[in-house]
Amino acid sequence: MVVTVAATGPGTDAEPVSSTFFASRYVRDPLPRYRMPDRSIPREAAFQIINDELMLDGNPRLNLASFVTTWMEPECDKLIMGSINKNYVDMDEYPVTTELQNRCVNMIAHLFNAPIKEDETAVGVGTVGSSEAIMLAGLAFKRKWQNRRKEQGKSYDKPNIVTGANVQVCWEKFARYFEVELKEVKLSEGYYVMDPVKAVEMVDENTICVAAILGSTLTGEFEDVKLLNDLLTKKNKETGLDVPIHVDAASGGFIAPFLYPELEWDFRLPLVKSINVSGHKYGLVYAGVGWVIWRSKEDLPEELIFHINYLGTDQPTFTLNFSKGSSQIIAQYYQLIRLGFEGYKNIMQNCKANAAVLREGVAATGRFDILSKETGVPLVAFSLKDSNHFSVFDISENLRRFGWIVPAYTMPADAEHVAVLRVVIREDFSRSLSERLVNDIQKILRELDARATHAVRVSSATAAQSDDGVVAKKSVLEIEREVAARWRNAVNKKTGPC
Numbered sequence: 001m002v003v004t005v006a007a008t009g010p011g012t013d014a015e016p017v018s019s020t021f022f023a024s025r026y027v028r029d030p031l032p033r034y035r036m037p038d039r040s041i042p043r044e045a046a047f048q049i050i051n052d053e054l055m056l057d058g059n060p061r062l063n064l065a066s067f068v069t070t071w072m073e074p075e076c077d078k079l080i081m082g083s084i085n086k087n088y089v090d091m092d093e094y095p096v097t098t099e100l101q102n103r104c105v106n107m108i109a110h111l112f113n114a115p116i117k118e119d120e121t122a123v124g125v126g127t128v129g130s131s132e133a134i135m136l137a138g139l140a141f142k143r144k145w146q147n148r149r150k151e152q153g154k155s156y157d158k159p160n161i162v163t164g165a166n167v168q169v170c171w172e173k174f175a176r177y178f179e180v181e182l183k184e185v186k187l188s189e190g191y192y193v194m195d196p197v198k199a200v201e202m203v204d205e206n207t208i209c210v211a212a213i214l215g216s217t218l219t220g221e222f223e224d225v226k227l228l229n230d231l232l233t234k235k236n237k238e239t240g241l242d243v244p245i246h247v248d249a250a251s252g253g254f255i256a257p258f259l260y261p262e263l264e265w266d267f268r269l270p271l272v273k274s275i276n277v278s279g280h281k282y283g284l285v286y287a288g289v290g291w292v293i294w295r296s297k298e299d300l301p302e303e304l305i306f307h308i309n310y311l312g313t314d315q316p317t318f319t320l321n322f323s324k325g326s327s328q329i330i331a332q333y334y335q336l337i338r339l340g341f342e343g344y345k346n347i348m349q350n351c352k353a354n355a356a357v358l359r360e361g362v363a364a365t366g367r368f369d370i371l372s373k374e375t376g377v378p379l380v381a382f383s384l385k386d387s388n389h390f391s392v393f394d395i396s397e398n399l400r401r402f403g404w405i406v407p408a409y410t411m412p413a414d415a416e417h418v419a420v421l422r423v424v425i426r427e428d429f430s431r432s433l434s435e436r437l438v439n440d441i442q443k444i445l446r447e448l449d450a451r452a453t454h455a456v457r458v459s460s461a462t463a464a465q466s467d468d469g470v471v472a473k474k475s476v477l478e479i480e481r482e483v484a485a486r487w488r489n490a491v492n493k494k495t496g497p498c
Contacts (some may be wrong), residue, residue: 015033045427056207059403061428061429062404062405064404064423064424064429065403065407067377067424068278068281068286069283069284069286069287069426070286070428071428072285073287073333075334076334078333079327079330079331080327080328083326083327083330084325084327086325086327088101088126088324088326089317089322089324097326099266100330101126102121104332104333105122105123105126106361106413107252107336108122108124109122109123109124110277111257112249112253112257112266112267113267115267115295122293123297124291124292124294125292125318126290126291126328127290127292127321128172128288128289128290128320128321129280129287129289130168130250130277130292131170131173131280132321133276133290134174134276134292135174135320136318136320137294138161138174138180138208138209139178139275140274141161141209141246141274142180142306145159147301158206159179159206159207159208160180160206160207160208161175161183161207161214162183162185162199162202162207162209162210163182163184163185163194163199163213164185164193164199164216164223165185165186165413165433166187166193166213166218166412167184168213168217168248168250171248174331180208182410183207185198185202185414187411187414189415192221192371192411193223194213196212196224197231199228200228200231203232203243205241207241207243210228210243210244211245211246212225212246212247212248212265213254214248214251214252215249215250215376215377216376216377217251218409218422219371219379219422220254220372220378220379221375222265225245225247225265225269226263226264226269228245229245229270229271229272232273233270243271244271244273245273246272246274246275246276247265247266247272247274248276250276250281251278251281251377252376252377253275253276253277253283254279254282254284255348258341258348259348259349259352260375262482272295273294273295274292274293276288276291276292276293279291280288282348282351282377283360284344285331286328288325288328289328289331305318335364347427349380350381351425351426351427351429352378352425353431354425354430354431354434355425356374357434358423358425359372359435361434361438362380362382362438365441365442365445366481367385367386367445368382368384369382369383369384369385371383371420379422379424380422380425381421381423382420388446389455391408392421393408393419393463395421395441396421396446398447399441399444402440404440406421406422406423407421
């Protein structure tokens, strides 16, 4: 057990320090929290101190906020640990790891129906998640647009990207870091993805690409990339523009090919020039790996590729991160050959089935509107039908008492008034866990209902005691909040803070 105490005494500024009971057989002096200790400590003590603090973290398997993989087979864990000391970028020293990355790129490109000739290899690269992949794809679009504008003798200082307001924050980061205007199609109640019609209307001569989302983080819904391609093709033809499409398939790229093979969203559509996907989401690898694939070599400007030789051989590289581990790339290759198309399909079908169980259970309470679609990422997003007495944030907070981490959030503009709970169904989230979660939600609803009823009674009693029969000082909502606060304090005294 780690206990934080304040250092006191002459010459101190009450600097926070950490002390541990278990490690006291090795260490008697408290350790500073924000600077290195002056002396070394035994490895057993360092392990115990850190391990004890980590016990206070949430359980990753019950973190239903995250799309990121939290379980892999033991054999893959061994491969990861066996390669954890390899720096992937040193391709001359680790040629097999480089070959495995190239195999992954080609497998994923074929999965996305890239037009690859028999004597060619796919164009793509492994990245540190989809965030880096999006940065690289965005930079390629920006450079191609700039080159084209220069050839035409036109200005090239005001590039923009058109996308929906439901995009992940990494798109906003790209726009800010690389000075690209982000033109967002606003959402509306009941429609929480980008409207292709409105998106194409916003396209102009400065648009470097339109970004579509295959699996919105808000509701899991797939955007209509086929309609976007058709509308944009028509506009390009009418205006003489040449605006392409990027598909952010971070969540849906390893789902659609297995569950919805007839859905046209990938390189089957002519305007789709690049696609990113997160290997650490439904690619079934631990956090830290993403992929970006280009339709052809022409879609990745050569001037963005760097050639280095100080590690022993000529190495072309196009990444934002130079040093990175090899483990996740090896883990991705393991999953691709271990599971194959059949294995991925079985897992995605099972996730979809478990999502249906949860969706039915939540709907059966009669208290929620289901906002997520059955076609899309296997998740369940739902909002309260009546939020007068408590909110989805109250439900989210109380679920932590049972170990569940379920996010509550408001929708982006112009649907900020809609507040949502979202449960992501991953491979390790079983049907029994779905049923258990529904039971815990029902318990919380009963408790919150009881608190709200008690608050109304208190309010009525206060009103009866007033001269004019009106509560003058406190509203019902204020009283409810006070009752809720007292109730939380009582729970924390019994069980400790969540």
